[in-house]
Amino acid sequence: MDCAEEVALLKRELVPLLGSDERLGFDVLRGKLSVDLSQTSVRSADIMTAIQRTGLRAEGWNEGASETSDRISKEQRQRAIFTAVSGTMGLAGFILASLWPTIANTASPIAITCYLLSILAGLYPVLPKAWRSAVTRRPDMNLLMSVAVLGAIALGEWFEGATVAFLFSLSLLLESWSIGRARRAIATLLDLSPPIAHVRLASGDVQDMRPDEVTIGSILVIRPGEKIPLDGRVTKGASDVDQSAVTGESLPVNKQSGDELFAGTVNGDGLLEMESTTAADNTTLARIIRMVGDAHSKRAPSEKWVEKFAAIYTPIVMLLAILMFLIPPLAFAGAWSDWLYRSLVLLVIACPCALVISTPVSVVAALAAAARNGVLIKGGVHIETPARLKAIAMDKTGTLTQGTPTIVDVVPFPGHERVDLLSRAAALEINSNHPLARAIVEEANHGKIAIPAVEHFQTTQGMGASGSIDGKTYWLGSHRYLVHRKLETPEIHDQLEAAQQAGRTVVVVGDETQVYGFITLADVIRKESRQVIQQLHATGVEHVVMLTGDNAGTANAIADQAGIDEVHAELLPADKVAAMEMLVQRYDQVAMIGDGVNDAPALARASLGIAMGAAGSDAAIETADIALMSDDLSKLPWLIHHSQRTLRIIRQNITFALGIKILFVILTFSGHASLWAAIAADMGASLLVIANGLRLLRADHNNC
Numbered sequence: 172m173d174c175a176e177e178v179a180l181l182k183r184e185l186v187p188l189l190g191s192d193e194r195l196g197f198d199v200l201r202g203k204l205s206v207d208l209s210q211t212s213v214r215s216a217d218i219m220t221a222i223q224r225t226g227l228r229a230e231g232w233n234e235g236a237s238e239t240s241d242r243i244s245k246e247q248r249q250r251a252i253f254t255a256v257s258g259t260m261g262l263a264g265f266i267l268a269s270l271w272p273t274i275a276n277t278a279s280p281i282a283i284t285c286y287l288l289s290i291l292a293g294l295y296p297v298l299p300k301a302w303r304s305a306v307t308r309r310p311d312m313n314l315l316m317s318v319a320v321l322g323a324i325a326l327g328e329w330f331e332g333a334t335v336a337f338l339f340s341l342s343l344l345l346e347s348w349s350i351g352r353a354r355r356a357i358a359t360l361l362d363l364s365p366p367i368a369h370v371r372l373a374s375g376d377v378q379d380m381r382p383d384e385v386t387i388g389s390i391l392v393i394r395p396g397e398k399i400p401l402d403g404r405v406t407k408g409a410s411d412v413d414q415s416a417v418t419g420e421s422l423p424v425n426k427q428s429g430d431e432l433f434a435g436t437v438n439g440d441g442l443l444e445m446e447s448t449t450a451a452d453n454t455t456l457a458r459i460i461r462m463v464g465d466a467h468s469k470r471a472p473s474e475k476w477v478e479k480f481a482a483i484y485t486p487i488v489m490l491l492a493i494l495m496f497l498i499p500p501l502a503f504a505g506a507w508s509d510w511l512y513r514s515l516v517l518l519v520i521a522c523p524c525a526l527v528i529s530t531p532v533s534v535v536a537a538l539a540a541a542a543r544n545g546v547l548i549k550g551g552v553h554i555e556t557p558a559r560l561k562a563i564a565m566d567k568t569g570t571l572t573q574g575t576p577t578i579v580d581v582v583p584f585p586g587h588e589r590v591d592l593l594s595r596a597a598a599l600e601i602n603s604n605h606p607l608a609r610a611i612v613e614e615a616n617h618g619k620i621a622i623p624a625v626e627h628f629q630t631t632q633g634m635g636a637s638g639s640i641d642g643k644t645y646w647l648g649s650h651r652y653l654v655h656r657k658l659e660t661p662e663i664h665d666q667l668e669a670a671q672q673a674g675r676t677v678v679v680v681g682d683e684t685q686v687y688g689f690i691t692l693a694d695v696i697r698k699e700s701r702q703v704i705q706q707l708h709a710t711g712v713e714h715v716v717m718l719t720g721d722n723a724g725t726a727n728a729i730a731d732q733a734g735i736d737e738v739h740a741e742l743l744p745a746d747k748v749a750a751m752e753m754l755v756q757r758y759d760q761v762a763m764i765g766d767g768v769n770d771a772p773a774l775a776r777a778s779l780g781i782a783m784g785a786a787g788s789d790a791a792i793e794t795a796d797i798a799l800m801s802d803d804l805s806k807l808p809w810l811i812h813h814s815q816r817t818l819r820i821i822r823q824n825i826t827f828a829l830g831i832k833i834l835f836v837i838l839t840f841s842g843h844a845s846l847w848a849a850i851a852a853d854m855g856a857s858l859l860v861i862a863n864g865l866r867l868l869r870a871d872h873n874n875c
């Protein structure tokens with residue numbers, strides 16, 4: 172399956188079977204059809220028979236098989252030979268006919284034989300499909316072209332018939348060639364061929380293996396300059412690793428013992444040893460490639476539009492062709508041959524090829540270029556949304572800020588000791604994975620403060636945590652959590668308020684009856700945040716909104732530094748969802764960007780959920796519509812530019828392809844169009860539109 176016509180053909184058979192085309196995914200570039208049979212009574216054998224009815228043949232998909240491309244190139248060679256024969260024979264016929272000019276239209280038998288051979292060679296791969304399309308009364312491009320050629324023969328226009336057959340064959344060849352080129356370009360963009368894994372055996376020897384033979388937990392040696400074969404963790408050595416293949420980061424990242432490594436990234440000058448943590452087909456890179464491959468089957472809105480349009484356009488133009496053939500001769504005594512010719516030209520114009528091929532090529536190129544840049548777009552559906560965003564909501568901690576808060580001050584209330592405060596806080600926080608927790612535990616460790624064991628540890632989302640030490644309950648959390656615990660006094664309130672106004676995050680610590688004091692922390696804004704928000708405004712995003720669980724004072728301080736338009740602070744996770752719903756109501760197209768860990772519900776509620784720093788986090792990749800693999804906020808304006816550019820190119824292509832058609836309809840009515848010009852224009856349009864779409868592959872960082 173390598174053209175839009177075949178997609179339409181398959182759909183006609185399969186959609187009635189499945190009830191909806193949502194269950195079908197077409198990947199024209201790889202000749203892959205995926206069918207979702209879940210919760211249906213349809214069996215895969217039924218699908219196979221239905222496919223056979225179309226005249227195509229299906230085989231089970233085998234990921235990474237080279238046979239598909241072998242077969243495609245074999246078919247291409249065959250097609251090339253037939254096209255060449257068609258061309259030479261047509262030319263021979265033309266020369267012969269020119270040598271016997273006396274017999275003008277009814278050329279010599281030898282010339283006619285040449286033309287006939289040219290026509291047969293040109294239509295050879297097409298005729299069976301055309302026949303099937305005629306029998307099932309579902310006209311397609313093959314039938315249109317065959318009728319046009321037969322019509323030309325009937326008119327005695329042998330030369331035109333041969334030219335149409337040849338050009339049609341040539342255009343199919345060029346189309347499959349340029350799609351092949353697109354396929355290869357995208358493959359090289361994503362294919363980071365599996366390297367060799369040097370496995371350290373128990374004996375200490377090193378053995379070379381293919382990555383898919385390596386068991387999880389093996390120790391691998393990675394020499395300087397080599398590609399890392401599997402995901403894993405550094406166990407020995409240190410080195411700078413070029414992670415651009417996975418995260419799109421241009422600068423190498425320093426890796427030390429315990430750090431995460433990704434398959435497909437390239438080791439710098441150090442020798443590393445790592446422990447593998449995934450199987451070869453489940454590495455982050457393998458999943459990215461799989462997702463980009465499948466992403467295309469979730470079609471973009473403009474693709475759906477084009478398909479719908481083509482489904483109406485073709486029958487209408489065909490009807491027009493029939494009317495043009497019948498009405499002028501019958502009603503106005505026009506010459507039959509004249510109007511037959513014109514109606515044949517219309518038939519050629521009815522072919523929607525350039526129009527239908529343009530969008531998928533652009534979308535796939537855009538998805539591949541984004542993946543190469545560390546932006547994983549999980550469906551053609553999501554490629555157009557960034558360009559339409561009216562507002563973007565952002566999480567504060569870890570998105571706008573670096574997400575590694577540090578302790579500013581530890582404030583014990585009178586009658587309490589700093590040491591007690593910190594030891595209890597650290598005892599609780601050692602069980603928590605909140606960014607604040609890490610800082611507090613570190614501070615206790617730093618002061619060599621003993622950390623007692625905690626039982627019954629429990630977190631209260633967006634507020635704090637509690638647990639018991641030696642049978643006594645302790646808690647810590649936000650100002651709001653203190654109020655919730657009903658232990659606030661006016662003096663405490665004023666102190667906390669002052670710290671919050673100064674832009675600090677506060678964590679209050681206490682037990683059932685009293686408050687021990689509080690810890691203030693500060694998180695640093697990312698250095699790129701301010702510029703990114705300016706760029707977002709420049710791309711047309713009118714409102715940048717902060718949604719945070721932190722207090723209003725800190726939220727406003729960060730918002731001021733970053734240039735945020737609107738702040739919603741002290742939100743519980745459920746409040747974030749509600750705020751998101753309100754924003755979607757108000758601005759229609761709203762994205763939410765977060766780390767995907769505690770804001771997954773809000774991400775899911777946004778028009779577009781974007782997860783940041785997703786390379787290490789499976790959860791983030793799964794929940795988001797778009798995952799920024801690196802921790803780099805500046806990918807966000809890049810994404811919007813990329814989406815706008817994709818949309819622009821798709822629109823250019825549609826306008827151009829339609830423009831050519833309209834031009835030719837006008838030329839035909841006025842009697843100025845010829846068959847061969849119509850088909851040559853269609854072919855040229857297809858090629859231009861594909862080439863234009865492939866421009867999206869060259870989408871690097873600076874190319875906004």
Ligand SMILES: Nc1ncnc2c1ncn2[C@@H]1O[C@H](COP(=O)(O)OP(=O)(O)OP(=O)(O)O)[C@@H](O)[C@H]1O
Binds near residue numbers: 600603608636719742
């Ligand atoms: N484990 C914890 N330790 C200490 N304080 C906590 C903890 N969990 C929540 N809090 C308190 O609750 C507040 C809100 O927490 P939440 O996790 O909702 O937001 P955040 O992650 O700090 O910010 P953002 O919503 O921008 O990511 C924190 O500022 C903190 O004061």
Ligand SMILES: [Zn+2]
Binds near residue numbers: 659
């Ligand atoms: Zn208060």
